[in-house]
Amino acid sequence: xxxxxxxxxxxxxxxxxxxxxxxxxxxxxxxxxxxxxxxxxxxxxxxxxxxxxxxxxxxxxxxxxxxxxxxxxxxxxxxxxxxxxxxxxxxxxxxxxxxxxxxxxxxxxxxxx
Amino acid sequence: xxxxxxxxxxxxxxxxxxxxxxxxxxxxxxxxxxxxxxxxxxxxxxxxxxxxxxxxxxxxxxxxxxxxxxxxxxxxxxxxxxxxxxxxxxxxxxxxxxxxxxxxxxxxxxx
Numbered sequence: 001x002x003x004x005x006x007x008x009x010x011x012x013x014x015x016x017x018x019x020x021x022x023x024x025x026x027x028x029x030x031x032x033x034x035x036x037x038x039x040x041x042x043x044x045x046x047x048x049x050x051x052x053x054x055x056x057x058x059x060x061x062x063x064x065x066x067x068x069x070x071x072x073x074x075x076x077x078x079x080x081x082x083x084x085x086x087x088x089x090x091x092x093x094x095x096x097x098x099x100x101x102x103x104x105x106x107x108x109x110x111x112x113x
Numbered sequence: 114x115x116x117x118x119x120x121x122x123x124x125x126x127x128x129x130x131x132x133x134x135x136x137x138x139x140x141x142x143x144x145x146x147x148x149x150x151x152x153x154x155x156x157x158x159x160x161x162x163x164x165x166x167x168x169x170x171x172x173x174x175x176x177x178x179x180x181x182x183x184x185x186x187x188x189x190x191x192x193x194x195x196x197x198x199x200x201x202x203x204x205x206x207x208x209x210x211x212x213x214x215x216x217x218x219x220x221x222x223x224x
Contacts, residue, residue, distance in 0.1 A: 006156075033211065042117070042202055042214030043157075056211050090156060092212075099145045099164055102204075102212060106156035 004105035006091050012111045013081050019110065021076040025093030026103045031055075032074040033102070034066060035090040043090055049074050050096045081112050115140045115207045119215035126193055127223055134188040134218045136203030141181050148177050148188050149202040151217070157202065161188070193222045 005024040013019050025032050031050045035043035045058035049068035068074045072093075078085055088109050092102040116139045126132055136146070145164045149157040161170045161177040163186070169178040176189040190197060200219045204212040 004156075035212075040216070042204075042216045043212075045211045045213070048211060058211070088154070092157075099206065101145065101147050101159060101162035103159065104149070104157035109154065 004091055004093050004103050006089075006105035006108050008108060009106065010109045010111075012113060015081055015083060015112055017081050018077065018079045019081060021078075021089050021091075021108045021110075022073070023076070023091030023093075023105060024073045025091075029093035029095060029103070030072050031094050031096045032068060032072065033092045033094075034074070034076045035092065036060075037088040037090060037107070038086075046076070078110075083112050086110060086112050115143075115205055115213040117203055117205055117213050117215040119201075119203055119218050121218060122216065123219040123221075125221045125223065128193060128195060130193050130222075131189070131191050132193055132220075134190070134201050134203075134220070136186040136188070136215055138184045138186075138205045138213075140207055141184050142207060143181060144206045144208055146177075146179055146186050147204045147206070147212070148175075148186075149204060151200045151202055153200075160201075190220075193220075195222050195224050198222050 033048040034046040037043040048056040052068045063079045065077045088107045090107045091105045120135045147162045148160040163179045174191040179186045200217040202217045203215045
């Protein structure tokens, strides 16, 4: 049973560029959330998708956007990259109904130069 | 706004010791609490999930307790091993299926 799969594992971008990160949820899960983790910090909630709609959003600017596809997979897009966007981006999946807890992927390490 | 604090920030112990990691949260109206382990540069591995109606959960050498009224949870690790070295994160689900994390406790178990 595959867990949460994220791609790519590492990415290097230039300031001002745009980036797309991808996530496939654990089999049977229908809800995907994205988190940003800066070095030495706990993950910060970016947004959550269910039924192809953004359901919840954290305190992140509109440069951060996302999408969920009919197969429940999801993308995170970041426009106009800043040096401060350097972080580990984590995808997590769960069931929308019921408190089943979250399963996290291995993350995408984004470097901005 | 929910805030989660983890104490201590770092802990170094010799192999074989029993240890306790602490997590406190400001809003007791939670759905559940989840403990994770994170190895350097890696993703999060779920260790234990405690629902708001539960007092504790156990998995192998790990035991997590929850006192919702006082806003506290502890993770107890018995007979620590070098392989337990990692950062341990506490995350609270206060509703709407979003998690609020602490900054973690970095654990080093020396042989």
